[in-house]
Amino acid sequence: MTNAKSSSDIDDVRPLVVVIDSNNIIHRAHHALSRSGLSRGDGQPVWAMHGAATTIAKVIDRTQPQALVVAVDAPGGCAYRRSVHPAYKANRGAPAGELLPQLAEFPMLLHTAGLSVGMYSGWEADDIMASVAYWAEMNNWRCQVITSDRDAYQLLSESVTVRKPDLEPFNMQDLLVKHGVTPRQYLELAAMRGEPGDNIDGVPGVGEKTAAKLLQAAGSIEEILRNPEKWHSVSPRGVDAVLQHREIVTRNLKVAELRKDLPVDLFVKRGHLPVSSADLADAFNRAGLPAAARTLADANDRLARPF
Secondary structure (H helix, E strand, O other): OOOOOOHHHHHOOOOEEEEEEHHHHHHHHHHHHHHHOOEOOOOOEOHHHHHHHHHHHHHHHHHOOOEEEEEOOOOOOOHHHHHHOOOOOOOOOOOOOOOHHHHHHHHHHHHHOOOEEEOOOOOOHHHHHHHHHHHHHHOOOEEEEEOOOHHHHHHOOOOEEEEOOOOOEEOHHHHHHHHOOOHHHHHHHHHHHOEHHHOEOOOOOOOHHHHHHHHHHHOOHHHHHHOHHHHOOOOHHHHHHHHHOHHHHHHHHHHHOOOOOOOOHHHHHHOEOOOOHHHHHHHHHHOOOHHHHHHHHHHHHOOOOOO
16 A cells, blocks of 8 residues: 555645545444444434544544545435446445434534535435546546545546545555556446445456456457457456346446536535634534544644635
8 A cells, every 4th residue: 555645645736625425434433433332411322423523533634635525425325326226235224223313413513514515316425526536637636535435446546546534545556456457447347346235246257356357458348348259368257257248247337337527516615624613613512522523623723724
């Protein structure tokens, strides 16, 4: 992996927008802190919100962004992806009872605190993140995407870095070393391999290594399908399986590709930092999260003034 700040990061004077996968960080916080039993005066559990807010503060401190957007899944998820693949995410059970109210409250709390919350009806946080990343590329900004979801690897570019919530950066070179493919090829690799976490089945008999091997040789799925005999020697079984199950590949490409054209300009504009630390602290204090209030306000105070 790369260091937290590479020399190119230090030398790059372009402004930075950070986009955070809210659902990802609050689920991680729920599992990490559930034993704490942290709750407020009315008995409502708040440990997941506390942990997610602490993660946001850590992100602000470590990245020092000019803008921050917290991406949220729209209620009901993505109707388009379910229309393409009805089993999409059908393997996921309902969130734990203690988490449900926190999932509902957290975006509203962030908004009240003056932070920018990005959500579009019918789409997922991943699509907000993809659109913010694309916005950054088109507007000569840098973007850091905070998520542990590997679907975000398709967004990597000279302008876009992915960081897990522990903030270890992951860039195009890391993707090449770990998976042997480019960002676009990673999307195609995932289409062949499938994504069990999202209940997306892959091409039978084609795992990640075979998919990467074929893409390294042929360059794309389109080329494999157009000239299968040319790539048959690379992996006979793999090529035959892709040909036999091309409808799975086509479906998976539609499901896995993130939407990049959502209008996120306003989200970025609202996300300019720093915000009012007084408003930030007041909102979290009223929500019964005094430690998170202090942590976030302190991180916000340490930011340089906006350019």
